[in-house]
Amino acid sequence: xxxxxxxxxxxxxxxxxxxxxxxxxxxxxxxxxxxxxxxxxxxxxxxxxxxxxxxxxxxxxxxxxxxxxxxxxxxxxxxxxxxxxxxxxxxxxxxxxxxxxxxxxxxxxxxxxxxxxxxxxxxxxxxxxxxxxxxxxxxxxxxxxxxxxxxxx
Amino acid sequence: xxxxxxxxxxxxxxxxxxxxxxxxxxxxxxxxxxxxxxxxxxxxxxxxxxxxxxxxxxxxxxxxxxxxxxxxxxxxxxxxxxxxxxxxxxxxxxxxxxxxxxxxxxxxxxxxxxxxxxxxxxxxxxxxxxxxxxxxxxxxxxxxxxxxxxxxxxxxxxxxxxxxxxxxxxxxxxxxxxxxxxxxxxxxxxxxxxxxxxxxxxxxxxxxxxxxxxxxxxxxxxxxxxxxxxxxxxxxxxxxxxxxxxxxxxxxxxxxxxxxxxxxxxxxxxxxxxxxxxxxxxxxxxxxxxxxxxxxxxxxxxxxxxxxxxxxxxxxxxxxxxxxxxxxxxxxxxxxxxxxxxxxxxxxxxxxxxxxxxxxxxxxxxxxxxxxxxxxxxxxxxxxxxxxxxxxxxxxxxx
Amino acid sequence: xxxxxxxxxxxxxxxxxxxxxxxxxxxxxxxxxxxxxxxxxxxxxxxxxxxxxxxxxxxxxxxxxxxxxxxxxxxxxxxxxxxxxxxxxxxxxxxxxxxxxxxxxxxxxxxxxxxxxxxxxxxxxxxxxxxxxxxxxxxxxxxxxxxxxxxxxxxxxxxxxxxxxxxxxxxxxxxxxxxxxxxxxxxxxxxxxxxxxxxxxxxxxxxxxxxxxxxxxxxxxxxxxxxxxxxxxxxxxxxxxxxxxxxxxxxxxxxxxxxxxxxxxxxxxxxxxxxxxxxxxxxxxxxxxxxxxxxxxxxxxxxxxxxxxxxxxxxxxxxxxxxxxxxxxxxxxxxxxxxxxxxxxxxxxxxxxxxxxxxxxxxxxxxxxxxxxxxxxxxxxxxxxxxxxxxxxxxxxxxxxxxxxxxxxxxxxxxxxxxxxxxxxxxxxxx
Numbered sequence: 001x002x003x004x005x006x007x008x009x010x011x012x013x014x015x016x017x018x019x020x021x022x023x024x025x026x027x028x029x030x031x032x033x034x035x036x037x038x039x040x041x042x043x044x045x046x047x048x049x050x051x052x053x054x055x056x057x058x059x060x061x062x063x064x065x066x067x068x069x070x071x072x073x074x075x076x077x078x079x080x081x082x083x084x085x086x087x088x089x090x091x092x093x094x095x096x097x098x099x100x101x102x103x104x105x106x107x108x109x110x111x112x113x114x115x116x117x118x119x120x121x122x123x124x125x126x127x128x129x130x131x132x133x134x135x136x137x138x139x140x141x142x143x144x145x146x147x148x149x150x151x152x153x
Numbered sequence: 154x155x156x157x158x159x160x161x162x163x164x165x166x167x168x169x170x171x172x173x174x175x176x177x178x179x180x181x182x183x184x185x186x187x188x189x190x191x192x193x194x195x196x197x198x199x200x201x202x203x204x205x206x207x208x209x210x211x212x213x214x215x216x217x218x219x220x221x222x223x224x225x226x227x228x229x230x231x232x233x234x235x236x237x238x239x240x241x242x243x244x245x246x247x248x249x250x251x252x253x254x255x256x257x258x259x260x261x262x263x264x265x266x267x268x269x270x271x272x273x274x275x276x277x278x279x280x281x282x283x284x285x286x287x288x289x290x291x292x293x294x295x296x297x298x299x300x301x302x303x304x305x306x307x308x309x310x311x312x313x314x315x316x317x318x319x320x321x322x323x324x325x326x327x328x329x330x331x332x333x334x335x336x337x338x339x340x341x342x343x344x345x346x347x348x349x350x351x352x353x354x355x356x357x358x359x360x361x362x363x364x365x366x367x368x369x370x371x372x373x374x375x376x377x378x379x380x381x382x383x384x385x386x387x388x389x390x391x392x393x394x395x396x397x398x399x400x401x402x403x404x405x406x407x408x409x410x411x412x413x414x415x416x417x418x419x420x421x422x423x424x425x426x427x428x429x430x431x432x433x434x435x436x437x438x439x440x441x442x443x444x445x446x447x448x449x450x451x452x453x454x455x456x457x458x459x460x461x462x463x464x465x466x467x468x469x470x471x472x473x474x475x476x477x478x479x480x481x482x483x484x485x486x487x488x489x490x491x492x493x494x495x496x497x498x499x500x501x502x503x504x505x506x507x508x509x510x511x512x513x514x515x516x517x518x519x520x521x522x523x524x525x526x527x528x529x530x531x532x533x534x535x536x537x538x539x540x541x542x543x544x545x546x547x548x549x550x551x552x
Numbered sequence: 553x554x555x556x557x558x559x560x561x562x563x564x565x566x567x568x569x570x571x572x573x574x575x576x577x578x579x580x581x582x583x584x585x586x587x588x589x590x591x592x593x594x595x596x597x598x599x600x601x602x603x604x605x606x607x608x609x610x611x612x613x614x615x616x617x618x619x620x621x622x623x624x625x626x627x628x629x630x631x632x633x634x635x636x637x638x639x640x641x642x643x644x645x646x647x648x649x650x651x652x653x654x655x656x657x658x659x660x661x662x663x664x665x666x667x668x669x670x671x672x673x674x675x676x677x678x679x680x681x682x683x684x685x686x687x688x689x690x691x692x693x694x695x696x697x698x699x700x701x702x703x704x705x706x707x708x709x710x711x712x713x714x715x716x717x718x719x720x721x722x723x724x725x726x727x728x729x730x731x732x733x734x735x736x737x738x739x740x741x742x743x744x745x746x747x748x749x750x751x752x753x754x755x756x757x758x759x760x761x762x763x764x765x766x767x768x769x770x771x772x773x774x775x776x777x778x779x780x781x782x783x784x785x786x787x788x789x790x791x792x793x794x795x796x797x798x799x800x801x802x803x804x805x806x807x808x809x810x811x812x813x814x815x816x817x818x819x820x821x822x823x824x825x826x827x828x829x830x831x832x833x834x835x836x837x838x839x840x841x842x843x844x845x846x847x848x849x850x851x852x853x854x855x856x857x858x859x860x861x862x863x864x865x866x867x868x869x870x871x872x873x874x875x876x877x878x879x880x881x882x883x884x885x886x887x888x889x890x891x892x893x894x895x896x897x898x899x900x901x902x903x904x905x906x907x908x909x910x911x912x913x914x915x916x917x918x919x920x921x922x923x924x925x926x927x928x929x930x931x932x933x934x935x936x937x938x939x940x941x942x943x944x945x946x947x948x949x950x951x952x953x954x955x956x957x958x959x960x961x962x963x964x965x966x967x968x969x970x971x972x973x974x975x976x977x978x979x980x981x982x983x
Contacts, residue, residue, distance in 0.1 A: 014378040015949070021375050022312055022608045022948045032319045033612045038890055044326075046348065048333040075245040107248030107339050112347060121333070196705065218954070309788065309951025315609035381788055381950045534791065534953045 043123045048106045050124035051099055053142040054117060062143065063118035066092040073113035078103045099142060101127060102135040193221060198536070200229050206303060207547025211524075211536065218532045223525050227518075230551040238511035243269050243343060243478045246511070251337040253513065254549040257296035258338045259288050259328070260491040266341045267422055268487035268498035270472075272480045273343070280468040281345035282424040287358060287461045288331070288340055289423065289489075290454040294365070295324040296492035297447050297454075301372060304444070304541040308385050313375055320368050323361050330357070343478060345471035358462050362455050369451055377445070386440035390527040390539035393438060400526065401519045404494025406543060409446045410438030416490035423489075428460045440542040447544075479506050493517055493544050515549035565676045565748075582674045586663050594819040598625040601943050608947040619902035620885055635808030640703055643805065647701035652806065652813035654694030659817040659824065662687050666827045667748045669837050669927030680747040681729065684828060685722070688783075691821060692718045695802050698814070702805035710801030713954055714785055714792035720961040721782040721789075725825075727969025728776035731976040732832040735761050735769070738980055751836035762833040765979050772972045773833040775965055777941075780825040782961065784818060786942055788949035789957055826938035827931075834934050837927035839867045868922055871929040875913030882906040 008014065024030075034041060043049070054063045066083035078100035083092040111121045126148055129135050137146075194215045200208040208229035214222045234253060238246050250265045251258035263285055270277060277285070298321045302314035325335040330351050332340040340346070376382045392402070394410040407414060415432040417425045433449030435442030480502040488497035494516025503509040520543045527539045566578035599614075599622065606613030614621025639648055665680035667673040677683055692715045699711020736753035737743035744750060754760055762769045782789040793801040803814045830836060841863070883906040889895050916922055952960065 009380070014380055018375045018379050018948045019944060021371055022944065025316075025610055026604070026607045028607070030610050031607065031612055032315075032322070032610045035612070035615065038892060038894075044330040044333065044351075046331070046333040046351070047329060073245070075241055075248060105248055105252075105337070106334065107337075108333060109245065109248065194705070305950065309790075310949065311605075312609050312947050315611060319610055375948070376950075379950065381952055384956050385950055385953055532953060532955065 043125065045123070047123045047125070048108045048111070048121040050122050050127055050146055051101075051104075051110070051137070051142060052120050052122050052145055053097060053139060054120055055143055062094055062139075063116045064094045064097065064114075065116055065118070066094040067115065069113040069115065070110035070119050073109040075107065075109065076100075076103045076105065079110060094139070097139040097142060099137045100135065101137055102132060196533070200226075206540065206545055207550075209521075209540070209545070209547055209550070211540070213533070213536060215533065220528050220531055220533065220536060223528055223536070225521060225524060227521070227547070227550050230547045232552065234552040235511055235513060238508055240507060242506045243480075243508060246508070247342065248337065248339045250513075251339055252548060253515065253552055254296075254491065254493065254496070254517070254546050255336060256299050256546050257292045257492045258336060259292035259340050260296075260489060260496060262339060262341045263289050263423070264487065264489040264491065264496045264498050266343050267489065268485060268500050269343045269478070269480070271487050272483065272485045272500055272502055273474060273478065275344055275472045275474055277345040277423075277472050278469045279424065279466045281341075281470040281472075283461050283465050284346050284350060284470065285341060286424045286428070287458055287465075288328070288338075290457045290461070291324050291327060291358070291361075293454045293492045294451055295321050297451050298324075300447065300492075300541075300544045301444075304538075304544075305376060307537050307541040308382065310376065310379075310382070313372055316368070316372065316375075320365055323364065327354075327357050327361060330354070342471070344474040345469070347471070349470060350465075355462050355465065358458060362459055366452075366455060369448065369455075373448060377448070383441065385538060386444060386542075388437075389440045389531060389535050390443075390542055391437065391439045392523055392527050396526055397438065397523065400523050402494070402523050404490070404492075404516050404520065404544075405443055405446045405450060406438075406494065406520055406523065408432065409435030409442040411436055416488060416495060420488075422487075424461070425457075427464070428457050430457050430460075440538055443542045477506055479504065488514065491516055493546065493549070494520055513552060515552065517543070517545040517547075517549040521545055521550060565671050565673045579674050582672075583664065586666075586674065587660065590660065590663060590820055590823060591816075593823060594816055595625040595629070597819050597822075597939060598628065600939070601946075604940070604943045605947050608944070619889070619898040619905070622902075622905065629812065632808050632812040637809070638805075638807050640805050642703045644701045644703065647697050648805075651694050651698035651701055652810045652817070654697060655691050655817040656694075656813050656820075658687055658690035658694060659820040662824045663820075663827075665747050666824070667751060667831060667836060668931050670748060670752075672837075672928060673748060676746055676748045678744065678746045678749075681733065681745040681750070681828070681832075684747075684824065685726065685729065688821060688824060689718075689722060691817065694817075698806070699802040702802075704805060707802050707804045710792045710804070714802055717785070717789065717792065717954075717957055717961070718783055720958055721779040721965070724775055724961060724965035724969050725779040725783065727966065727973050728772045728779065729828070729832065731768070731772045731969075731973045732761050734973070734976050734980055735764050738983075747831050747836075750831055751838065754835050755838060755842065760833060760835040760838075765976065768972055768976055768979070769833065771968070772976070773829070775969050775972065776829055776833070779961075779965060780829060781942065781945065782957065783825055784822045784942075786818075786822065787946035788952050790946075791951055791954050791957065822939065822942060823935060826935045829938060830931060830934040837931045839864075839870070839926065839930050841867075868926060869917070870933075871925050872913045872916035872922065874929075874933075875909050875916060879906045879909035879913055882909060 055061060056063055064081075066081055068081050068083075071077070071079040071081050080096075080098040081094065082096045083094050085091070086093050106121065108121055110119055114120075122145070124146060127135075127146060128148075194217075196213045196215055198211040198213060200210045202209075210226040210229070212224040212226065213220055232252075234249055237249055241249070247262065247265060250261045254261050266277075298317040302317035305311075305313040328338050328340070329335050331354065332338050332348055340348070392406070392410055394407075394412050397407045397410045398412060403414070411434060413432060413434050416422070417430075418432055430453045431449075433446045433453065435446045482502060482504045484499065484501040486497055486499045488495045490496075495514065496516055497514030499510075499512040499514065500508055501510040501512075524539060524543060527543075528536050531539070566575045566582055602624070603613040603621065614624040617624040617627050639645065662684045664674040665677055665683055667676070695711050695718075696715050699707045699709075699714075702708070732750070733743050733745060735757075736750050739753050739756040744753065757764070760769075762773045781787075785792055793803070803811055806814060835842065882902055886899055886902040886906060889899050889902070916925060
């Protein structure tokens with residue numbers, strides 16, 4: 001071992017360098033914690049969160065054309081779309097749309113498959129529920145969006 | 154070895170530690186052995202353990218503190234992913250693949266998409282390949298950072314974990330902005346990429362590379378020359394190059410034993426032949442070298458990312474593939490260099506929309522077989538270090 | 553009554569005082585004070601460790617229980633008290649019960665000779681140092697009892713390792729301690745093992761033993777510092793209680809209050825060995841640069857003199873300054889708390905806390921209080937530095953493997969200790 005290495009070993013240079021790294025990080029500005037209920041994380045635009053059935057903002061009609069492509073694309077087969085044919089316009093109209101959130105893996109294949117941008121995975125990630133049935137969303141919940149209970153204080 | 158006095162144990166081969174664990178207390182007493190008298194102690198590092206990464210059960214046969222043999226019991230995280238593949242179409246199976254090596258989900262997706270593209274005989278366009286390389290290398294960085302944090306934690310240094318996770322957050326933010334998820338990314342599609350790079354993608358990646366280079370130096374300051382770290386990892390868990398090749402070990406474990414084999418150079422896939430990077434090799438196949446190899450790999454990944462971002466070509470991001478994917482009858486094997494080793498997909502197609510068989514060759518599963526060779530003769534504390542250094546993810550081992 | 557007034561004027565510790573009854577009463581009062589003090593110190597250490605370690609790891613630590621987690625140790629203590637008392641089925645009940653008791657007794661009994669000031673100790677045995685080292689070794693017995701009584705592999709292995717480690721490093725500690733004791737004989741001709749005597753020897757020689765015969769004193773201190781971390785099973789020598797190895801070592805099977813006794817004993821032992829280090833090498837209760845007195849100060853009993861030198865005066869403001877600084881920091885914390893109705897109570901609590909600290913700070917400016925508190929303050933300050941070092945080491949260093957630990961103890965620390973001892977003795981004889 002060279003003299004320089006020996007001196008470094010005796011004077012514990014490597015240990016002191018490590019100590020200085022941890023010492024430096026004690027600065028309160030280095031803290032990386034987000035304190036959750038107060039500071040909610042800002043998620044990206046493409047975030048695959050809670051699903052939503054979009055409606056046309058002016059007419060308040062659903063954008064879904066009941067084509068069933070999302071149900072066919074879903075790997076878990078958890079979307080059930082039922083429709084009826086409108087006698088006058090000869091088009092399919094959506095009646096019920098069931099989405100089982102408990103089995104969903106948020107892969108986004110349904111969102112990719114939808115031709116009209118009706119089904120969209122939004123940025124909502126707070127999806128906790130008290131019951132298993134509460135995780136199966138019907139059309140109303142999907143259009144309205146989840147409305148979590150806001151606890152005070 | 155058989156025990157004539159104990160007919161109840163006739164069906165057991167009492168040499169394996171597994172068998173010894175099954176002896177009841179009466180049988181053991183009848184053999185006049187208490188656990189203190191025995192020269193060999195069978196210790197169960199059970200599935201719930203703060204340091205085996207995931208649910209891995211290791212049965213150790215000890216002589217005092219020295220390890221005489223090990224037996225790994227896996228399967229606690231088996232979810233039947235390969236069976237699921239037989240009942241899903243090729244596109245539908247894509248999200249499931251992320252869940253195997255959940256730490257580095259992007260490379261799983263890359264391997265699968267490339268394998269299906271190979272069987273379909275299409276090639277992803279150059280822009281898609283560059284995007285794939287950028288994300289795959291970011292993914293390699295993320296996986297190695299997590300490995301570093303947990304490995305240091307096993308050896309007792311509790312702070313590097315938080316530093317690496319903090320830096321890994323930045324990578325996960327980029328993933329989130331790109332494809333919408335942090336962990337199970339489902340970033341690629343068969344034929345290319347679905348998502349175009351978002352506005353500011355290149356800036357983010359460049360900013361990130363500038364941000365993380367000094368951080369890697371910091372991890373090195375904390376660990377590489379630290380005498381305690383060196384003593385704990387040098388000479389521990391040695392595996393020779395010949396043994397590594399015989400056992401089929403790949404990835405940084407193989408490269409640390411001195412074998413220059415990296416699929417990115419040996420069988421280039423995606424856009425890797427366009428980039429200039431080195432393969433770090435170790436000389437002694439011990440834990441310290443594996444640590445150095447992975448740190449060097451992190452730096453080389455940064456190099457690749459910078460080259461890729463600088464040279465990102467314009468063009469389409471999705472190749473022309475049919476709407477319904479029905480490959481010709483046949484089978485292929487395609488492998489990529491995942492952060493943990495060679496990740497291979499063997500797909501057998503019977504002409505329908507659902508694959509007949511998808512067999513995944515997980516690197517962690519094969520590397521775990523080297524555990525026995527590495528810890529014979531070492532101490533119990535080293536077993537923990539060696540499990541950490543092989544870098545296993547149980548999701549991959551069990552699928 | 554007369555003997556009580558006589559005591560107030562005397563300058564001895566209760567244990568030395570002639571009258572048995574008053575001596576016993578005062579000794580009891582001191583014991584209660586020390587016991588409460590150490591318990592409060594342990595609770596504070598718990599909070600400090602979690603917060604400081606968290607900040608080193610770029611996170612926050614407890615924030616919710618009280619303002620900035622100040623009530624967290626109390627919540628932890630309550631939780632441990634009301635937990636179910638689980639005793640393993642095949643455990644040896646008597647020994648299982650006795651083990652934590654033994655460890656706590658060993659850890660707390662040493663404090664009767666720890667000198668917080670020239671007369672602030674319960675007693676000043678003339679073999680005080682030997683008493684401390686001997687009684688703290690009894691803790692090893694408690695650990696072995698704990699490992700054995702649990703009747704399970706992991707605790708037994710942990711206990712045996714722990715005891716082997718503690719015993720090996722005690723030898724190194726002993727070598728370092730003896731070299732310091734040798735240095736005490738250089739001023740008076742006879743050395744002393746009495747803790748108060750050792751500090752007095754440093755005062756008489758005008759130098760802290762860490763700086764004596766540089767670098768010998770430093771080397772002896774270093775050996776003791778390493779041995780003391782190994783003795784108390786703290787990082788980087790905490791293999792016996794490493795989470796990733798043997799679950800939790802010898803106290804695996806203990807839960808609830810029994811576990812908290814082990815935990816209490818560990819921190820008390822940390823404070824005890826730090827007190828030894830402070831007394832032997834860092835000048836005990838003396839303020840830094842104590843040899844720079846003002847013009848009219850003589851030794852000993854310099855605080856009794858009414859005219860203080862400028863330097864003395866400046867240093868005497870340190871206790872008040874510390875408390876006022878802490879009050880300022882917690883006030884800053886109050887001001888920076890988010891303006892959310894959720895935080896009203898926490899804000900009020902923290903503001904009250906800062907006011908209390910400021911009150912204490914102002915109280916410490918009053919001359920009689922200021923003078924009595926000086927010795928205790930400097931002693932506690934130095935021990936607090938050691939506690940911070942303990943936490944710092946835990947946050948930075950990986951763990952030594954057991955055989956490397958033993959190799960360090962036997963092949964490095966002991967030869968070094970013997971070398972330092974021989975050279976100190978030679979220098980002492982020659983100079």
